[in-house]
Amino acid sequence: MRGYVFFVLALVISSWLTTLSNSVMAAPVQDYLPDKVKYDPKIPTPEQVLGFELGDHYLRHDQVLRYMQTLADTSSRVSIKKIGQTHELRDLVLMQFSAADMQPKLEAIRQQHIEKLATGQPAQASDVMVLWMGYSVHGDESSGSNAALAVAYYLAAAQGEHVNRLLNNSVVLLDPSLNPDGLDRFAMWSNMHRGSVASADPAHREHIQDWPTGRTNHFWFDLNRDWLLLQHPESIARIEQFHLWKPNVLTDFHEMGTDSTYFFQPGIATRTHPLTPVKNTELTKSLAAFHAQAFDQQGQLYFTQESFDDFYYGKGSTYPDINGSLGILFEQGSSRGKIQESINGVVTFEQAIKNQVTASLSTFQGALINKKPLLDYQADFYSNVDKQASDDPLNGYLLSEKHDSFRLNALLTTLKRHQIEAYQLTKDLTLDNQNYGKDYSYFVPLAQPQYRLIKAIFSTQKQFQDNTFYDVSAWTLPYAYNIEFKPVKRSWGLKTREQAWQVETPKLANVSATLNEQSDYYAYGLPWDDYLAPKFLSLALQAGIIAKVSSEPFNAITQQGQHSFARGTILFAKGVQTQPDWRAKLTKIEQQTALTLLPIKSGLTPIGADLGSRSMYPVALPKVLIIGGKGVSQYEVGEMWYYMDRYLAIAPTIVEANRIAKLDLSRYSHIVMAQGNYDQLSKSAIENITAWVKQGGTIFGQKSGAAWLVDNKLLKTSYLSKKEMADRFETANLTYGEREALQGQQRIAGAIYKTELDLTHPLAFGYSHAELPVFKNSTMLLMPAKAPFTTVAKYTEKPLLAGFSAARNVEQIAKGVTLIAHNHGKGRVIASTDNVNFRGFWYGTSRIFSNALFFSKVYSTKAE
Structure with a gap:
């Protein structure tokens, strides 16, 4: 009897799951769009082009492009423009929607729009408004890119007064996939881990991505932080188009945690950047009323003025705010797969897509009603510049x-x-x-x-x-x-060129000195102060050219007479080379890097060590192992990889932590540990790493990677943990409502600190000033080591340069250590309190990383 009951129950559950699965599998595109709207039958629907309905599968970027190209081929309202390519060579496109008779005149419309802003002309009711719809800058938040197909179909095929009025009064620019490389990574993950019956269990593999996730681009960067920094081709292409059009409204469609509902701006009022005009927030509220009305009609839960802010201008929803546009953030509670349980019930991919479509259409409606105020706002933003x-x-x-x-x-x-x-x-x-x-x-x-x-x-x-x-x-x-x-404060005595600086194609170096194979120079010197000097050295070592580095300054006789060379100068001496064509190889590298070598006539120097001195250390090409995997920051590992790939021409080996125990470490010269949880390293892995360092390896750790070095007795110092720093704040008399404010005081969300470098240390080669700004987004703090000569950089007495840090944190950090290095057996241990490659744009401190790779054996400092 019990078996029969169990069998019947199993049938009922299976039937329910099948019904639920079928109910969220997919929907015809019209189901995502408003009722009672007719569509041009000549315009293909997404399902007609793709062979399945929206929501049935996570779309790949090529499928998105195929449909968008089909719309451009079949609708007179649409044109498509390739604006760039990703790192993985996927095309970036911008769709341009307008009334059919406006399409041939889009360039003239664009120029008129920009000219009016440039000349300070007041807006007219007849002016065309520009709306930019951007979807899924985070690849695993892909309900946006999937929704983009429904929105595009609506703009291309919908019939009626509303869409006609929209397309007659505005140009709609639609960016269907802001992060194609990440979008494809997540689509592959989600589609490969689901069956015909979808699993709503949050523990199911479909909902738990592997490392790295689809959120990031090819180099594992968060592109939503790159709008201001412009380190990646996706961002560079997008910003160029942004300024070509200067949209009145730009939307930014995201996803958030599964247990959340739907968010639209405005965000937290007190966290808006003070340079953003008040009118911007007022207009954002005006548009929010239309989003609320649309979601009220559908009975969908939503919230505003919580969690999110408008402070950092490097995000898609805030960069427009400092450029005369309205940036609007939308956040959908994510199904992170086909279907997933949440505290608000089951979240389906289909519903996530529908919500993104709904917010897109309510944006159109709100913008149309507020067209004149939006145009006036942008005109005033630029016309007031001279007075400001x-x-x-x-x-x-x-x-x-x-x-x-x-x-x-x-x-x-x-x-x-x-x-x-x-x-x-x-x-x-x-x-x-x-x-x-x-x-x-x-x-x-x-x-x-x-x-x-x-x-x-x-x-x-x-x-x-x-x-x-x-x-x-x-x-x-x-x-x-x-x-x-x-x-x-005043420009008296300041004389400048009339023409502004222009981006130039890099010029070839003056390679005449090395072009002549018969040149009989004793050596060639490469100053280490240029940012591309490490790349030059890397390419030379890869070409089999033998190099040394000077640990002391010296003067030598060159073509132009006596020349001063700083610490860190790279020397390519004739007498030690084994390659018969070594000069020709150096010439080629000069051309690649646009750097010029300085020919040196003699090894006997007028001042300082001679070129055969023991202070000239041999330099080897580093073979770098980066520990990655679950628990390790994909951002920081990606930043290291990106820097080495782009500026050192070195391919690091990235290995998950759980593979270290069985790995032959002898083939690597360096191990690098970024921010992360390294508890997953087994005892045998730790023993493997420790033995490798003692035998001569160099290990570099930053932030919690540095703390791991202390905990495992490789770095001979101590540190203050995040908890120890937080415990310095009084909490006894605080109310529950003050907890968020306390957390804001305890953390360092991202501030700039001033440090002081020991310019004589090899890890500081290439720096000409002792004061070095560093980016700090952690309260973990290294303490000075007891042994002398181990501190390479420390925070100054008054270190805060910009950004917020509570006074108690600043007081504790002042005079603390940011960079420390010493011997461990035959090896070297280097630790940084801060991320030296932050977001790829912190050029000032990335030199420390290359110095750690090339010069770790140039110094020798006992730890005790």
Whole structure:
């Protein structure tokens, strides 16, 4: 009897699961769209092109593109524009929707729109509005990209007064997939882990992605933090189009935790950046009323003014706010698969798509009703620039970098991509006893259309109305590039070129010295201060060229006479080379890197060590192992990989932690540990690593990777943990409602600190100034080691440069250690409190990472 009951119960459960599964499998595109709307039968639906209905499978990027191209081929309302490619060579496209008779005139419409903003003309009711719809910058938040097909079909095929009015009054730019590489990674994961009957169990493998997740791009970066930083081709292409069109509204469709409902802006009012106009928030609220009405009609749960903020201008929903547009964030509770249980009931992929479509259409409705206010707002944003600049006590900012033109040009290029103009000095300038040479100094005036963005980029704000941040609290770009900058209150005596700096194609180096195979120079010197010097060295070592590095400064005789060489100079000496064509190989590398070697006539130096001295250390090509896998930050590992790939021409080996115990470590020179939980390393793995270091390996750890080195007695110092730092704050008399404010005080969401480098240490080779800005987003803090000469960099007495940090944290961090290094047996241990490659744009500290790879055996410091 019990068996029969069990059998019947099993049949009932199976039937229920099948019914539930079928109910969420998919839906015809019209089911995602408003009722009682007729569609042009000549325009294919997604299911007609793809062979299945929306929601049946997670779409790959090629399927998204196939449908979008079909719309462009069949609808007179649509055109498609390729705007770039991803790292994995997937096409980035921008769909352009308008009334059919406007399509041939889109370029003229765009130019008129931009010209009116540039000339300060007031908006007219007849002006065309520009709406930008952006979907799924996080690849595993793909309900947006799947919804984009339904929205595109609506714009291409819907009939009736509403859609006609929309397309006659606006150009709708639709970016269906902001992160194609991540989108495909997640689509593959989700589709391969489901059957015909979907599992709603949150523990099912479909809902738990492997490492790295589909959230990130090819190099495991969060592209939603790259709108301002512009380190990746997806962001560069998108920002170019953004400024070509300057949309009135830009939407940014995301997903959040499964137990959440649906969020739309405005966010938390007190966490809006002060440079964002109040009118921006008011208009955002106006549009929010239309989202609320749409979701009310459908009975869908939603919320506003919680969790999310509008502070960091490097996100898709905030970058528009500092550029005269309205950025709107949408967040859908994620099914992270076909179907998943939540506290609000079962979340289905189909419903997630429908909610994203609903918010897209309510955006159209709200924008149409608010067309004139939106146009007026953008016109006023730019027409008021001159007055804002004239009222500002500052005139602009000076940028100066004498030793490394690459970093300087990289910063100028980023500014230029944001439509910010910089002007080179035509005359040397002395200001506050500081000399700014005309050959390497630039002025960024505030009196230009991007006034507000300039203020944001150069901001060193430390005090805020609300100290809780969803993302970073500072991103001062000159600090990131380690470029000297100075606010200028008056421009008296400041002479600049009339034409603004332009991005130039890198020039070939002057290679005449090495082109002649008969040249009989004793050696060639490579200064280490240029950002691409490590890449030059890497390519030379890969070509079999023998190199040494000078640990002390020296003078040598060159073609131009006596020349001073700093610590860290790389030497390619004739007498030790084994390659008969080594000069030709160096010439090729000069051309690749646009760097010029300095020919040295003799090994006998007028000042300092001779070139055959013991202070000239051999340099080897590093073979790098990065420990990754579940529990390790995919962002930080990706940043290391990206830096090595792009700027060192080195391919690291990335290995999951659970494989270390059985790995032959002898083939590697370096092991790198990023932020992560390394409890998964077995006892045998730890023993393997420890023995490898003692035998001569170099291990580098940052943040919790550095803490692991301490815990496992490889790094001979101590540290203050996150908990120990948090315990310094009083909690006895706080109410429950104050807990979030306390957490904001205890953490460092992302601030900029000043450190002091020991410029004589090999890990500081290439730096000309002892003061170095670092990015800090952790309260973990290394303590000074007892042994002398082990501290490479420490925080200054007053270290906070920009962003928020509670006074108690700043006091504790002051004079603490950020970089420490010493011997361990025959090996070396290097630890950093901070992330030296943060988000790929912290050029100032990434040199420490390359120095750790190339020069770890140049120093020798006992730990005890």
